[in-house]
Amino acid sequence: MLSRAAENLFWLGRYMERAESTARIISMGQRMAMLPGTPGRSEWTSVMQTTGAEMPEDEMASELDVVKRLILDPEGPSSIQACLLRARDSGRAVRTGLTQEMWESLNEDWRYLESLDELTARSQLSKVLEWVRKKSAYFRGAVDTAMLRNEGYYFLRLGSSIERADMTLRLLNVKYFLLLPETEVVGGGRDHHQWMSVLHAVSGLRSYHYHYGSDYAPWNIADFLLLNKIFPRSLAFCYSQIDLCLSHMETDHGGSHKCQKTARQELERLNRIDISGIFNDGLHEFINEEIARTSRISQEVSDAYHF
Template sequence: MLSRTAENLYWMARYMERAESTARLLTMGQRMAILPGAHHRDEWRSVVRATGCEENFPPDAHVRETDVVAYLMLDPENPSSIRSCLARARANGKSARTMLTQDMWEALNEGWRKLDSYDVAEARQQLPGLIDWVKTRAMTFRGAADSGQLRNEGHDFLRVGAALERAQMTLRLLDVKYYVLLPETEVIGGNRDHYQWTSVLHALSGSRAYHHVYGGAYTPWQITDFIMLNRLFPRSVAYCYDQLAYRLNRLAGWHDNRGQSQDSIKAMVEGLESVDSGEIFRRGLHETVQNGIAHTDRLANEIAQDYHFG
């Protein structure tokens, strides 16, 4: 496969996953912002901080929902906004059109300019519906790939991009919780803390899965273990790492060559396998999340080098 085609498939999947993950961040921001005292905690700043976009907001200004919707959902100049991600995913798909099924292309193409017609006021008014629309588009695309695409190296590049982006955004969702909790550690275990932690599960569509594993007990360390270490939950970091290892090993077989990315993901998987229950909280959530983000960033660079992305 041409490196250019592989790169288009990889980034198409990343952009679709990023659009959905940003929508999930907005959902969590909304849920946390309705708590008493949210204005003083600047909950929306934690959302833009988790996306890596905080430098675009004045450090001494209160970040409002209006600002976040404008920048993370609608701004065509922000390459990580939902609007930009959908447009870029379609552009990548158009460049790799022969590798897509008709259903995959229709999932990319249908309504891709929907957000062009919204101003900020309309988007805020219809935000829950728009978030659901974005999530549906991403899930339709994934379903189309699962049901019809050949399981060749093109499919593996698609899955590598999706798993890498999902791992990063799951880590960033945990970072939102860290930054919200940081100024008021004395309320750990209180009602507000409980609501914030369950909001993380809700944003990841993991509430019911968590309940199957832990029952009705909601504790910060169990939720952290579930999101980081559970190998059966498809949005956990461990599951994403397992998928990356599987797909990168398949690509090594297709190309009869192992690169640095295969060695790195092997070490990342082994690193999570060695973590005991509750250890992440004891070590420090923020440090663990930041290390995870750094490792996935490094892995992305290694994948680009190994497969000669431009």
């Protein structure tokens, strides 16, 4: 496969996953902002900080700022509209490598966000976020049910797995930022609902309940999102998929690369550590280290396959 084709498939996976993950982060911020006694602007500020969006001049974001910069901005690195436009461009560049269903999923209603002004998007925020999640699910279903399991598939899955790992970490960082100003409420009623919002954001509430029962302790939720081996959005599961994709590409190309060694070492580390050790050393510090490591693997993949 040409490096250019591999790059487009890799970033197609990343952009589609990023669009959905950004929608999930906004949805979580929306839930948290509606909690009684919650200073709404701090929730939206944490959402903007976590996604790396450009902040307003006063460093305090509103819901309208989030709509403008994380949904409708055609240029922002984490903006949903920008991600979907870039995903479509990447898909068009490798059109012959996509199935008809995949291409249709990228093209169907793709100008929907362009038709919205800021006030309309804000008034219909839940509807807009649900549209993004459904569009992403449609694309993912098209990939899983029709795409050949060849190197193109593994480059696309690799990109989406790296992006999903990164965004799960950033979702947890939203929660961390929200607790900073009021650590005395950790474990309280509002804290409990905020952690529940994290589970809602990853569509993990029922899966969590099946695994942990009704014990919604923060360390259990962090364990579920970081170290659970069978939940599809956990960090450990994402790294198992990264390792799997890189192993298949090693077989296809007859050689290993630094990125595969890094991914395997990280997977072994996640299988070895426990959540108590993470909390003792600092959850925020662990998350930041993992975000940096995930970014490093992405760069190593680009170096290994020349894009």
